[in-house]
Amino acid sequence: MAPGAARAMFRSGLVTPTSGWCDGFAQANLIVVPADWAFDVLLFAQRNPKPCPVLGVLEAGEVTGPLLGGGDVRTDVPLYTVYRDGEAAGTRTDLLDVWREDLVTFALGCSFTFEAALQEAGIPIAHIDQGVNVPMYRTNVPCEPAGRLSGPLVVSMRAIPASRVADAVRITSRYPAVHGAPVHVGAPQELGIRDLGAPDYGDAVQIPDGHVPVFWACGVTPQAAVLESGVPFALGHAPGHMLVTDLPDWQYQVP
């Protein structure tokens, strides 16, 4: 399916995680803040490039751009989250009635981009095979603060057969602009994760025997920082429910 067609379905109200959608096109995390907070967010991204690889920025007043030709960032994502005064204030299927002219939108790379490459190499992706959202966890690893923003690293988890962990590292290393290599392999307790079956975002997956939990930096990280830092108003995609962009995946692969 073409990205524009997928965005039209989401604009019409379809709510679904987007892992596996629109093979070959990059998906993006969103973080949207008032202009007064935009420098803090961009500096946070510059200092934390693994969780926050910037694919594009819509300046204040802009609702579309090259990432979503003809689309509207307020309507074209399956599900959004709203934050007020550092607290989650619900989800919604569009942002039309909460939009403000001073909002700046950051689109960040998403690990869904390298999932196709993992699958092509014969590495199973549990959440795709099980038809659920990818599990994500807040860790005890602090990000580098920036201005008024600080918060923990958020990671996504994929259970990889032990014999394929090295391949998964090698393959995802080739995609530095979409989180790149894992930040952690095995030993979830070292990240402060007590129960892999109770992710902070997304869905739990069954981990088959002989599979190892492998953790990648996740673009939900700035949403955790918005919560932690008491940002007065912010918006984001609902975890796993991404902006499907017009950007081809291959351009994020390095030799």
Add this chain to the structure above:
Amino acid sequence: MAPGAARAMFRSGLVTPTSGWCDGFAQANLIVVPADWAFDVLLFAQRNPKPCPVLGVLEAGEVTGPLLGGGDVRTDVPLYTVYRDGEAAGTRTDLLDVWREDLVTFALGCSFTFEAALQEAGIPIAHIDQGVNVPMYRTNVPCEPAGRLSGPLVVSMRAIPASRVADAVRITSRYPAVHGAPVHVGAPQELGIRDLGAPDYGDAVQIPDGHVPVFWACGVTPQAAVLESGVPFALGHAPGHMLVTDLPDWQYQVP
């Protein structure tokens, strides 16, 4: 010489271009703007990563950081430039009497970092051999605008023996965080450069027969944007007179 020792010499008043200084340590371009302009500058850098690779940012009120352990960004560069209302307002050897608490400092990678690698490969660097500053030119290539900032790409030029141009491309490609591969090889008129002997910044160099002018994106680019965009107040290093940082060069090399 250790970077701290070089910075101490500059702090004491030595004025000199820094190409060839402190082998093995990264040098940095500076652009310093009031907080009100900081988002525009960081977004300009994000959209123009070849001329503006961000090595570090000192937030408003900060004058030191990990890039210059124990140093002071207001005194430790050999020569600075001042801009007022989009016009050059002279150079000075320190910034103490023009400093403001709301100033944000951006340190950007510098092509001096890969010069040692070129020399190790036996590629001569004319401006080092001739003991002058590297020649730099404003081009007719527009940068991607960001907020209120727009301006032309600035390039540095090295004359490379025709038989070594491919090597120079290959070697500098390994340093994407310090401008990376050339943006242009030969044909200076295509960049709008009419006379290689009259650079806009730095010094002219003799180009030996059989050498080809090769152009790299240059970290003076945001200073050209500050001029072009009428920024009320900004500071920078004087072209070629860089901040010598404590960051080892090798960490900017990719396989």
